Amino acid sequence: MARLMKFISWNVNGLRAVVKKDFDKTFNDLDADFFCIQETKMQAGQLALTLPGYHQYFNYAERKGYSGTAIFTKHAPLNVYYGIQSDEFDHEGRAITLEYPTFYLVTSYVPNSGAKLKRLDFRMGWDVAFQQYLANLNKEKPVILCGDLNVAHKTIDLKNPQTNHHNAGFTDEERNSFSHFLDQGFMDTFRHFYPDMTDIYSWWSYRFHARDRNAGWRIDYFVASNRLADHISDSKILTDVFGSDHCPVELLTDDI
Template sequence: MKHDFAETFNQLDADFFCVQETKMQEGQLELELPGYHQYFNYAERKGYSGTAIFTKHEPIKAMYGIESDEFDHEGRAITLEYPNFYLVTSYVPNSGAGLKRLDFRMGWNKAFHEYLNKLDKAKPVILCGDLNVAHKEIDLKNPQSNHHNAGFTDEERESFTKLLGEGFMDTFRHFYPDQKDIYSWWSYRFHSRDRNAGWRIDYFVASERLANNIQDSKILTDVFGSDHCPVELDTGEL
């Protein structure tokens, strides 16, 4: 909010805004967003994690979490149900320095993918989020030096590959399979964004059967205000 969020929000004029890592508790911020319904999922721990969706389209219902007692304490997912699809936003756990949270992360992945597959059996899914994984070497600037670091471990990458093999698509790579040097996150250290030494860890993943409805998938690298930049999905009527 201190870095032109309102201006960016109004310029983009999207039907759905998905936000990850809000780090908020209920009541900390009153957002005036005329014409938008607001949905928040807060972590039990203050100043940590959290997700939000702002939408012009009131859903059939909103669901919070991934139906897992083990993983639903950090506010990491919101699902909105519509007549013909589900929209999910998620802030996937980071494996952390020294991979101290890798086991937790992989447990989350298993539970989350089971949840997505359950939804997908009912109707198609669009997942937007900071998924905290660079899938292929093309998806980060320095793959060799980051191999086995959080977000680029073999385990995390293989898990993402498995999800895509279960009927989902990485929408950006669907349109731009070979595009290099485009990222969605840059460390605040070492002038990383100035040097474009980044990672592509923010995604729109969608059920493959929505491919004909999706018109483009973009990474808005000219939008500042965070160590991430927004990603955007353009669709026809769903």
């Protein structure tokens, strides 16, 4: 795999819905080595995708029409792991890990804290378990994590930080947890390249014409082990791709 590689991550807000909105064209145009999906909202057998040249891996939530993740890749992994090795958190299909000789790829749809923060405690428990899971992987070999991490880390990562303070995805608890995670040897790859870029987001509410007004949040990430920094050539947010309330994010690497 000693060549430029492209990683894509996209919360599609329902895979069965997005296939009706030119998903095939978007998928083929992006031509990624690794195409990671969050919020598939489906069960096994509900959709058959024809993706020549790609291995397909799905993790389904037990609850129908909810959560779920998938990875489509041109590169057969050594091993595939579903969940984060926690019985408390592995019922919602929120993570898939692919193991390769020199790195792990993890995609995740992190729990949303919900209206009135009714799931904040569950979310914070997830963060503890997930960060420990990633730390254990990172001890073995470098990690590339992607997905909808459901947190806008800094005030520049959402349009209206003042009015959204203490709302799900922008609580002090979630933001501090993400800071703690990065301090354990990981980097937010987009901010690595574009530390001060403003007004670029990956999610917009369907309400109030938010995308037209670019009133969004940056909650979709590629996070990588710090020791991969020299191998990463760019990290992008593909705001011109439609079909979901999220847009895809992209990571480009050389030989890992």
